[in-house]
Every structure is written in structure tokens, then in C-alpha cells.
Amino acid sequence: MSETPPLLYNRRIGGGQMWSKVIGRGKCLKITDLEGGANVGMMLYNANEKTERYNMPDTLKGQKIFYLRAPYCLHSDMGRLFASIVDDTVGWHDTVCGSTNATMVESKYGTNDYQDARNDWYRNGRDCFLIELGKWGMGERDLIPNINWFSKVSPDESGKLTYQSGNSPAGASVTLRFELDTLVVLNTCQHPLDSNPTYDPKPVQLDVLPAPSVSEEDPSRSIRPENGRAFQNTEEYNRLRF
Amino acid sequence: MSNFTESSLIESDAVYSKVVRAGDFWIHQINAGQTLRIVDLEGNQAADTLFYNADDPDDRYSACDTIAAQQALYLTSGTRLMSTRGTELLKIVADTCGRHDTLGGACSRESNTMRYAMDKEPMHACRDSFLRGVQSWSPHLDKRDVTCNINFFMNVPVSPDGQLDFADGVSAPGRYVEMQATSNVICLISNCPQLNNPCNAYNPTPVQVLIWDS
Numbered sequence: 001m002s003e004t005p006p007l008l009y010n011r012r013i014g015g016g017q018m019w020s021k022v023i024g025r026g027k028c029l030k031i032t033d034l035e036g037g038a039n040v041g042m043m044l045y046n047a048n049e050k051t052e053r054y055n056m057p058d059t060l061k062g063q064k065i066f067y068l069r070a071p072y073c074l075h076s077d078m079g080r081l082f083a084s085i086v087d088d089t090v091g092w093h094d095t096v097c098g099s100t101n102a103t104m105v106e107s108k109y110g111t112n113d114y115q116d117a118r119n120d121w122y123r124n125g126r127d128c129f130l131i132e133l134g135k136w137g138m139g140e141r142d143l144i145p146n147i148n149w150f151s152k153v154s155p156d157e158s159g160k161l162t163y164q165s166g167n168s169p170a171g172a173s174v175t176l177r178f179e180l181d182t183l184v185v186l187n188t189c190q191h192p193l194d195s196n197p198t199y200d201p202k203p204v205q206l207d208v209l210p211a212p213s214v215s216e217e218d219p220s221r222s223i224r225p226e227n228g229r230a231f232q233n234t235e236e237y238n239r240l241r242f
Numbered sequence: 243m244s245n246f247t248e249s250s251l252i253e254s255d256a257v258y259s260k261v262v263r264a265g266d267f268w269i270h271q272i273n274a275g276q277t278l279r280i281v282d283l284e285g286n287q288a289a290d291t292l293f294y295n296a297d298d299p300d301d302r303y304s305a306c307d308t309i310a311a312q313q314a315l316y317l318t319s320g321t322r323l324m325s326t327r328g329t330e331l332l333k334i335v336a337d338t339c340g341r342h343d344t345l346g347g348a349c350s351r352e353s354n355t356m357r358y359a360m361d362k363e364p365m366h367a368c369r370d371s372f373l374r375g376v377q378s379w380s381p382h383l384d385k386r387d388v389t390c391n392i393n394f395f396m397n398v399p400v401s402p403d404g405q406l407d408f409a410d411g412v413s414a415p416g417r418y419v420e421m422q423a424t425s426n427v428i429c430l431i432s433n434c435p436q437l438n439n440p441c442n443a444y445n446p447t448p449v450q451v452l453i454w455d456s
Contacts, residue, residue, distance in 0.1 A: 051385045056305075057347020060355055066345075066404040077369075079352035092404070096315070097347060098306025101328050126326075140300045141386040143326050155400050159315035159341070192310045230356045 009208035015201030018128035018187040022047040023208060025238060026088065029184065030207040036170035039191040040149040040200035041099045041125045043142075044074060044082045047181040048168040048241070051140060052078050056095050056145035066094040066155070068147065071219035074176070080234040081227070083184045084220035086211075087175035090168050094148040097161070099125025100192045109199035122199050128187035132237050136183060149174055151191040163193040163225065175212045177220075179234045209220050229237045243428035247319040249336035250275065251454050258453035262447030265435035267371040267380050271296050272423045275456030277335065280394050280431070281418040286411035288396040288434040290348045290368045292389065292424035293323060293331050300385060301327045305344040305390040307400045316341040317392060317398055323421065331427050336420035339413045343393040345400070346408065348372060349436045357439045371432035379428065393434075394419050396441050408439050422456075 008027065012034070013019055023029055024047075031040055046052035055077035059065075063072050070088035073081045100108075105124040112122040126143070133142050150168035153161050190201050214221065214231070221231050261283070262268045270350070272278050273296075295301035304315045307324040309315060317323075322330045349368035354362040369388060376383035392416050395413040400406045435446050 053349065055343060055353075055390075057390060058353045058356070060399070061298050061346055061408065062353065062403065064407050066400045066406040075353075075356070077350065079350070079354075079356040096306060097310045098304065100447065101307075103328055127399070140326065143304075145306045145390050154402060154404065155315050156402055159400065161309070161313045193313060226356050229360065232360070233352070233355060 005209045011206045014203045015188050016123040018132050020132040020185040022183050023178050024181050025178050026207045026211050028211045032173040032205040033168045034203045038204050039151045042147045042186040045183040047183045052076050053144050063224050071223050073220050081179040081230045083176040083178045086177045087097045094151045097192050101126040125189040132185045148191050153186045163195050175217040243385045245340045247336045248294040256454050257454040261448050261450050262347045262433045263448050264433050265366050267375040268431045269375045270456045273426050275422050277454045279418050279420040279452045281450040282395045282413045285415040286443035287447045288441045289394040289449050290434050291392045292430045294428040296428045310321040330424045332421040332423045334421045341415040343396045343398040346389050346393050346398040366435040368432040408441050410440050
């Protein structure tokens with residue numbers, strides 16, 4: 001019964017690196033925090049219609065949550081789902097704080113450019129996103145509120161935010177099951193509110209596997225009636241298109 | 243309320259004043275130094291608002307950069323409204339409501355099917371207004387430019403354990419928020435037509451926009 005599914009792809013991504021691929025519906029992406037303390041900034045687009053994007057507000061208000069965890073879903077801005085979080089050993093992932101930019105990295109960590117440091121130079125999330133977007137004919141106008149996998153930022157009653165270090169131990173992982181053919185753009189730069197005063201982005205492992213089919217009782221579908229309707233919209237789109 | 247800051251500006255000195263009816267959009271340039279006031283005329287209305295750098299609209303309001311820059315979820319007096327390039331577009335200088343949302347985004351006909359019911363799809367929604375707004379301003383703006391907005395006067399409380407919900411408004415008739423432009427900006431407002439949740443007290447009403455020179 002419990003045959004190990006074949007691994008379709010695996011890759012180690014160093015700290016401060018970037019990556020983008022299309023992952024088809026019916027496949028899973030497992031992200032593993034190899035050393036603990038990783039941050040994976042991620043943006044999602046419909047691979048076939050790149051103006052359809054991950055929508056942070058619809059993801060939050062549609063599921064009445066402030067952060068991401070299994071079995072919640074990643075909603076698009078068209079009433080559909082990019083992916084379901086089917087496995088998660090962490091339990092809290094940020095999606096409201098965005099990414100670092102060059103000014104922020106320089107003011108936090110100082111200057112360390114390519115001329116001096118070669119490939120150990122300091123990278124920032126925004127530039128990494130723009131480089132990968134550029135390879136798909138996209139750019140600044142496509143920057144959207146991203147997910148920060150493995151990072152926790154929690155509010156107090158007044159809305160003041162605090163970064164919680166130590167949220168993700170070595171070996172922690174999160175697995176996404178894709179419901180739409182999705183362009184995944186990610187980088188492993190530090191979280192913008194990371195309290196670590198040194199530049200120290202951590203590596204992750206990416207594994208892609210086939211996903212079992214989604215049943216009517218699937219927890220990502222049944223956790224919220226909103227998700228049930230978003231699954232309906234997604235299935236209708238795939239039925240009409242493919 | 244601790245965030246309650248009144249303005250010293252006098253309405254008769256405004257160089258521009260307009261009432262925006264519920265369900266309409268309003269798009270207008272505000273130059274650096276000018277002050278924009280949005281008035282919740284009848285109370286509990288949501289004014290969904292986007293800003294663009296008028297000198298280069300590829301640079302635009304960023305909810306995440308605004309949240310990260312203040313390390314705070316709610317917008318009120320003193321909040322710097324940041325762009326995707328990390329520049330300050332405007333700063334909130336007066337606020338008689340106390341807090342405003344930037345997590346809740348805008349309603350759309352598509353998300354209404356997800357949130358409420360499939361048969362809500364025909365109902366008017368903010369994204370349709372935003373799309374007509376950017377199309378009316380420039381042939382170079384489209385859906386890619388409709389990003390994560392501010393909801394002035396809307397109350398989306400988040401609890402310390404991470405629950406989030408739309409709640410009754412904290413606003414009331416005549417309350418306002420005022421912001422001074424740091425850059426030349428284009429302001430796009432969709433005066434929210436949503437009838438399915440308490441963000442408008444189920445009764446969308448007009449807002450007033452006023453502009454003062456520096």
C-alpha cells in the first residue's frame with residue numbers, strides 16, 4: 001500500500017539563492033529546512049496565465065487566518081487555489097512581511113559586494129525575485145505579497161509585530177500539493193524582520209513528487225466551506241482548459 | 243482612542259472636494275506636499291485605496307513594505323505608506339478613526355464565489371472598479387497593477403494567536419483620515435460595494451475626498 005512515490009526532482013538550494021520552475025497540478029513540492037532557521041520567500045503565478053497570482057488577502061480572509069499551516073490552501077486572486085499545504089512540521093509560516101531589499105540588507109548587515117566577496121556577496125529578496133521574474137518575461141509590476149516559509153511573526157493586541165526566532169528546527173519541512181499548473185518563484189534570503197544581526201541565510205532542500213488524487217474528504221478542502229468552493233472553481237478551470 | 247489625531251485644516255481652504263458614491267471609483271493625482279483627506283460621511287464604509295508613484299507607476303503602494311517598515315499591522319497617524327521600491331509615498335498625518343486595514347485586500351466577483359456562494363458572482367465588487375480606474379488613467383495599466391490595497395475605515399482584527407476576521411467598523415459618521423504626499427502619487431479609490439460582510443455594515447455609503455495645497 002505505502003509505496004514510496006518516485007522522486008521527480010531534488011535540489012539543494014544554498015542560503016541567499018533563488019529558483020523558479022513550473023510545477024504541474026497533481027504534483028507535490030516538499031521544502032526541507034536543512035539546518036534550521038531557513039526562510040523561503042515564495043510567489044506563485046498561474047503558469048498559463050501569469051496575471052493570475054497568489055493573493056495574500058484572499059488566502060487570509062477566505063480562511064480566517066493570519067498565518068499559514070496545514071491543511072490550509074494558497075489562494076489565487078481568481079477565486080481558485082494554487083496549492084494545498086498537505087504536510088507541515090512547523091505550524092506557522094508568515095505571509096504579511098514581504099521580502100528584504102538592497103537598502104534594508106545594507107543597513108542591517110553592511111556592504112559585501114561581488115567584487116570583494118564573489119559568490120558569498122550579500123543578496124536581498126527583492127532583487128532575487130526580480131531576477132527570476134525577468135526570466136519569465138515578468139518584472140516589477142508582478143511583485144506581490146509573498147509567503148515566508150518557516151518564519152513566524154506574531155502580533156500583539158495592538159498589531160505590533162514580533163519576529164520569533166527558532167520557529168523552524170533543522171529537518172523541518174512543509175509540503176505543497178499543486179492544484180493548478182503553477183510558476184513557483186522563490187529565494188532563500190533572510191526574513192525582513194529577522195532579528196539575527198548577521199547575514200546568515202540558510203539552505204533548503206526541494207523535492208518534487210507525484211501527489212495522490214484529492215478526495216471529497218481531503219482536509220484542505222473540508223477545513224473551510226470557502227476552500228470547498230475554491231476547489232470547485234479550480235476543478236472547473238482545469239476541466240475547461242485541459 | 244490613543245491614535246486619534248485631529249487635523250487643523252479647514253474645509254473651505256481645500257483646492258478640491260468630491261463625494262464618491264458607493265460602488266464608484268475615483269482616480270486623481272496628488273502632488274508632493276499636498277494633503278488628501280478621506281471622510282467616512284455616514285460611517286462604517288470601506289474605502290479600498292491604491293497609490294502609485296505618479297512619476298513611475300511601476301513603483302506603487304506595498305502593503306508588505308508598509309507593515310515591515312513599521313513592524314505593525316494597522317495603519318494610523320504617523321504610518322508611512324511605503325512603495326515596492328521602499329520609498330515613502332505618503333504619511334498619515336491625522337486620523338479620527340484610529341486604525342485602518344491593509345491585510346484584507348479588495349473584494350472581487352471571483353473571490354465572492356469562494357467566500358460566500360457561487361451565486362454571488364454577478365454582484366459588483368471592488369476589483370471591477372479598480373480595473374476601470376486604472377484603464378481610465380492609462381493604457382499601460384491593467385490587472386497587474388491592481389495590487390494589495392489599503393482599506394481605510396475597515397476593521398480586520400488579528401488576535402495574538404493568529405485568528406483573523408472582518409468585524410464591525412470602528413468608524414462613525416464624519417470620521418476621517420488625512421495623509422500628506424511625500425512623492426507625487428496617483429490615488430485610486432474603490433468605494434466598496436460589498437453587501438456580504440460587515441465591512442460596510444451591509445450598507446455601502448458615500449465618502450468625500452478633499453485635497454489641500456501645502
